[in-house]
Each structure stands twice: as C-alpha cells, then as structure tokens.
Amino acid sequence: MSGDSLDPYVDLYAGRARGLIVSEIRALFAVANRPEVVSLAGGAPYVSALPLDEVAAIVGELIAEHGAQALQYGSGQGDPVLRERICDVMAVEGVRGTPDDVLVTVGSQQALDLLARLFIDPGDVVIAEGPTYVGALGAFAAAQADVVHVPLDDNGLQPEALREALGRLAASGRRAKLLYTVPNFHNPAGVTLAASRRQEVVELAQRYGVLVVEDNPYGLLGFDHEPLPALHSLAGGRNVAYLGSFSKTFAAGLRVGWVLAPPAVREKLVLLTEAQILCPPALTQLAVVRYLEAMAWQEQIKVFREAYRERRDAMLDALDALMPRGCRWTRPGGGFYVWLTAPDGVDTKLMQPRAIGQRVAYVPGTGFYADGSGRDAMRLAYCFPPPAEIREGVRRLAAVLEDERELAATFHRAGTARSDGRQTHRGEVPGPAIP
C-alpha cells in the first residue's frame, strides 16, 4: 500500500511553493482575533474614523451616475483621472511625477509582487532593512530572492552598514538588484530615516546600480513635523520606484495603491499587471477619485493623524510606566508601530503562546527577517485598539515579559545554548495577512 499524502498534486507544485506550509503562528493568531484578546499584532487602520455616511453617499452616487464605467473593465495602467489625483497626493510630500508614470495597483502589495517578478531571478539579492515589512518578505520569497538585511537604528537605515553590505556583495561578485526601504514611520520598527542620511542612501544605490524601492504608506501620518524629502525627490526620480497607498489615508479595504516608476520600468510593469489582473478594479478606483474630489481628504488625514497620535501616546505612556527592566522600544513620530526589544534571554517567538494565554497578542520579531533573526524583539501596533485597550494590552504584556524573563533566567543559568529544535526552524513568516 503506497499511502496517502492527502495532496495528489504534491509532485506538480513549482519549486518556489516549497515554503508554503501551515505554521503554528497562524493557529495562535486565530485566537488573537477573538474579542477577549487585546491584539497589538495586526496593523489594521482605524477606518471607523471615516465619515462612513458620506463615503456611502459618494459610492452610491458613483454607481447611480457612473455605474456603466464603474462596473466595467478599465485601463491596465489604472484610471487616468485617478492617476492625476495620485500625482496631487504625492505632491503633498514633494514627490513629483506625471500620470503617465503612475501604475495603479491592488494595494502597494501588488506593486511589490510586480517589482519582484520584474527584477528577481532565483538567488538574486534584495537588500532590505532589518527588520523589514513582512509583506515585502513574502513577495521576495515568492520570487526566490536572497534577502540581505541592513540594520536600522533610531534614525532609520544605517548608511555605513548599507555601504558595507554593498561593498561585501560586490567583492564577492554579486550585485544587489533592489534596495527595499520604508523610510517614514517604518513598519515594523516605527523609526524614520533621518534627513541627513537620505542623500547618502540615494547616492550609494546609484553608485552600485541598485534600484531603490521606496515604500511610503505612512508618510502623511507624521505627528510632529512636515514630511521629509522622499528618496524619489532627492534622486530626481531616477533609479527609484516609489510606492504609495490609500490604505492608511483612506480605506484599506478598497485595495488601491500605486507605483511611480522610471518610464522603462513602468512600461514593463503595465505589461506584467495586465497578465496578472488585466486591470485594477474600476469601482474602487473611481471611489477613490470621488473621495479625493468631493471630500476634504486632507482634513480627514488630520483626523486619522490625531487618532493615531492619541493611540501612540497611550502606548508609549503605558510602556514607560509598566514595562520590566531590560526592555527597550522605539518612539515613533508617526505611523502605526512600536518595535520593542525584550530583556536578555527572552525569545519572543517562544513566548507568544504564553502571551495569547494571557489574552494579549503581538507579532514576534522573527516575522520581519528572512534569516530567522528577531527572536529578541516584537512589533506592537497601536493603530486599531482604543487607548484604554492599548493600556490593558501593555499591562498584560508587561506581566508576561516579566514572567518569561524570570523563567528564561532560570534556564539560562543551566546552559546558554539555544535549541535548534523544530519549534523554531521552519522559518515561518506570518505573511501579508498581518499588514
């Protein structure tokens, strides 16, 4: 009897599908979605801050007045009027582009996937911050990229470390094809690339012939100062693919993002997206157009900003008051996330079931690295829960960390070696389900 693997297609899958396995992390997050659990894990925007009645009205009018267009196929590159409006939105941060060079995508996640398909052959190198956005790791993994991490500090990507990494790769006869970076209010680290570092990053990329993928979903959600110059602006639009999104400034559920790319790249991206999805959804694109034209969207961004500032303050105050000694965390000036480094000896991935058991969820740091790093850290999202819930979540988390620190100390005295056991080595990435 030959047995049954329960999957008759196992010999048919592409090699790149080998990493598609069910992980324990997903089982734990299934619990995190219950209302009893304070989830500091997911990066869901606070869309309830939108005037939903008004949004309903413009969407209703859209169908009533332009249904034949909104429910029809559209241009593969995206609705021409939306591309004009996108240029207006980018101009708020000083980014200049023409509608011809904008491709509308299904969230900026699709733009990441398209860029990975366009540039990456199996084994090609992508440089990314360490930690980096989990959805980007998913897109790069699907393209079988070799991701090399460059460390961050409180001022973002470290140019010196970038220079070393590029030099090291060049010395070994390898060339990085892409530099993926989230310069503003980083996901997951919460830090912002200092103005003084930006020019150097752009110059290094140009010197080594690396295309910069500048992912900027949070740029308009700064609490303290005007937006810093985009890498795209500093580079004069050369050598940078700039990714934007309406997920955080309007509504994530519409799945409308974009990429502004050099003409040659944009042309190929359009051909690729047509093969992938034919065209982005007309309905949601036109809804965004109506929103931008009929509603005070810049005022709405201020509403979002204040909601997130209040939540950020609640989280930082609670962390300051409650976290056990040995913890460190970033102090974001915008965006959604705090990156917390746990006390010595605490492994945040191993600790996660204990936290879920105590009804608080976070994302272990390992999800944000391609190489298994990040066991000492976690991402905390303050964007969604109300401030009182954030404080309660931090209170629970502080107790879990304290208990885990004690336990880890007890066992570390017995031997400092780390297990390489099966609990840890499948390289589980939470995946884009956790934005």
Place this chain on the structure above:
Amino acid sequence: MTGYAATGAEAAAGRPVVVLAGGLSYERDISLRSGRRIVAALHAAGCEATLLDPDDTLLARLDADRPAAVLIALHGAAGEDGALRGVLELAGVPYVGASAAASRISWDKPTAKALCRAAGIGTADWVALPDTTFRELGAAAVLDRIVERIGLPLMLKPAQGGSALGAIRVADAEDLPAAMVGCFAYASTVLIERYIDGIEVAVTVIDDGDGPRALPAVEIAPNDGVFDYAARYTQGMTTYHTPARLDATTTERLMAAAVRAHETLALRDLSRVDIIVAPDGTPVFLEVNVSPGLTDTSLMPMSVAAASLDLGALTARMLRDAARRSQQVSTVD
C-alpha cells in the same frame, strides 16, 4: 459505505443537534475546520446540525433552542479538559464523548500515562514537572538528573494540549534549557519522556453500542521525520498508511492496547489513542484524545473511512445515543 444511514435519518427526525467548535484554545483554527467539516457530514447524513462558537452567550442559546445533543469539536482545553462537559452536565445538555471526570484525567498526559502503565500498557519513562520546580530548585541540577535517569533523546510536551503545539524532540542536552522555556509557554507543567524511535500510529476507538472497538490504525510517516504542527496540517508533508503497515500479530497487540487504554481511562463513544510501535513490536502509549480532530487532514476520519463507515452517519448515531443517555443521572466533575 455501510452501517448507519438509517440512524442518520432517525436523528434528523428529532431535534437539531449542535456542534461546538472554535473557542479560545490555541487549536481554535483547527477546531473551526473540524466543526465545519462535521456539520457538513451530518447534513449529508440527514441530520440537522448547527455550528456554535462558545462564548458568554452559549448557555442562553442552548436554553433558548435546546438541541437533542451536542458534539464537542473543540480541541485544546475547552473541549478536552472536562470543564465544558461539566457545564453541559450542569445544564442537562447531553453530549457525545467522555464524561467530564474522564476527560479531565485523559487531558492530563502524565496522569493518563500513569493510569495506563498501572493497567499494564507500555509507555515511555517520563517525569512531569511544573516551572515552579525549576525556579525553586534551579534548572541545572534538575535537568542533569533528567538526562541521567531518562536518557537522550527526550520528547518534551506541554502536560496538557494537542496538535503537537509546543512539543519538541531534544537530542542534545545543551538544547534542553531553551526547549523547556518554549514548552512552558504552552503550559505550566511539562511532560518529559524518553523518545521512542518507532512507527507512530493513531488508533480510533469507537463504541457504537457493542462495546469499544478499534478501527484500522493510521500509520503516520512525516516526510522529514517529525510529526509537528506543520506536518499535521500541511497536506503533502506527511504520508498516511491506513491500515498501518504492520504484521497481524503487531496489529492485534496495537488494537488491544488502544481499546485497553480507552477502557482504563473510562472513555465513552470515541477516542483517538496515539501510540508508538517500538522496533520490537511493543505498543507504547503516548496520549489519548477525547475530542479528535475532524479536519481534512485529521486521523480519525481516515480510520472511519478505512472501516467503510460514514463519518456523518456514525456521528449522528453517537448523538442519538448521547440523547438517550441523558435520561440517566450524571455526575458532575
């Protein structure tokens, strides 16, 4: 399929039944998959069934719309530690499976092992220790004794729990401290047992009126040797052989051991007994599950199919038997 088609129709003639799935355990996702699958199977067998995810409205909902009986497809603590069963007994709602008292005993792996060993069923040497022991006595001294007395490799498991969550094989003593910390994240007590390198099998035991009997055993052959969470729930990562590729004598010993474990632990209706067949053919008891998984990749449905039974009809019959049993007085744990 033979067996229970008529029984399913009979159950359908009565009040609807409820399948409880979801809950707050780490196995929530698996439980929901089990629940959805068994509801579909019950519908196909002609039995009206509703899926409920237990929360603070559960008792009110059961009061308002009293089911004929309940099938507990909750995995992890809520479904298996006896607590919910005790509440159902208090509420006078009949359910399929082991009583609250028996579930509580089986749920605790060290207790189940001790009872099975006392009944003459082979089980690997073990010790079960809470984290407080290590905090009080110091980890190094205790771990040294464990390695000395039980020997390597070791298998570490949360004393309570399922789906291999938190379970880890430790071959090297220097990996033991970190593995213990990981295991304690799932439970405050860890079962540390001698790892037996043999053939892993799962034996479903059912009692559909004529006493407990073992269905064909499922042999589990993970592609890379370890039947962990990913290997359990990713189709294609494990090959299953049903019945297990064992000779007749070994199979007979295996089935007998499973039925004896079911009886020793005073289980009812159904259970899944996990066993390692040692190289000399001895069945070595690992643990028992009173609320076995019912997903597409779960072991009990494979056994049921190999026995030419229909899962929906079999379950409908058990629900009907549970409803009948409700006339009897039950003891709350």
